[in-house]
Amino acid sequence: MAVFVTGDIHGNPTRLSKDNFYKQKDSSGNKDANIVIFLGDFGLVWNIEKVKLLKEICDKSNAKVVISSSWRGSENCIPKIYYILRDILKNNGIEVIGNTPHLNAEFDISRSKCKNGTGRAAEVNKWINEHEVDSFVILDDEDWNWSDYGYENNWIQPTWSGNGGLKREHVDKAIEILNQRK
Secondary structure, three states: OOOOOOOOOOOOHHHHOHHHOOOOOOOOOOHHHHEEEEEOOOOHHHOHHHHHHHHHHHHHHOOEEEEOOHHHOOOOOOOHHHHHHHHHHHHOOOOEEEEOOOOOOOEEOOOOEEOOOOHHHHHHHHHHHHOOOOEEEEEOOOOOOHHHHOOOOOEEOOEOOOOOEOOHHHHHHHHHHHOOOO
């Protein structure tokens, strides 16, 4: 195998070390990997107590994380915050098995929503359709038309504001949803 660097590595060739790349695991055949938390945006990484609450959800349901946050960037650009998020999750024992695919959001003015097949709900839907998923929750502060895909009962809405982020009631609800299998 050969790696061709066509961009700037910012003077640090160790950035290309295998330890700096996250392997996405195949969820087929592993029962525990079929329980998924789609991790959207809500300020999780800025409060270690909120990270511990996410870890509790994972521990009590055997769930793994799929990142759906805008922090994963785009197909062409992955921002530094994504790697910070991955490191925080890894350092706190939270297993990430992948990211949702990138689908551009197109707004439908007549519905005041994203057009069907676009936006974060469509990305989550595509990931679910490409993997065996027994149960899942979506942790996201924004309604990305979850009901258009029948996911409104899987969506938990932590918020950014005030003492936002995950709270005890979110944790309990997530564990309850995740422990209900198909």
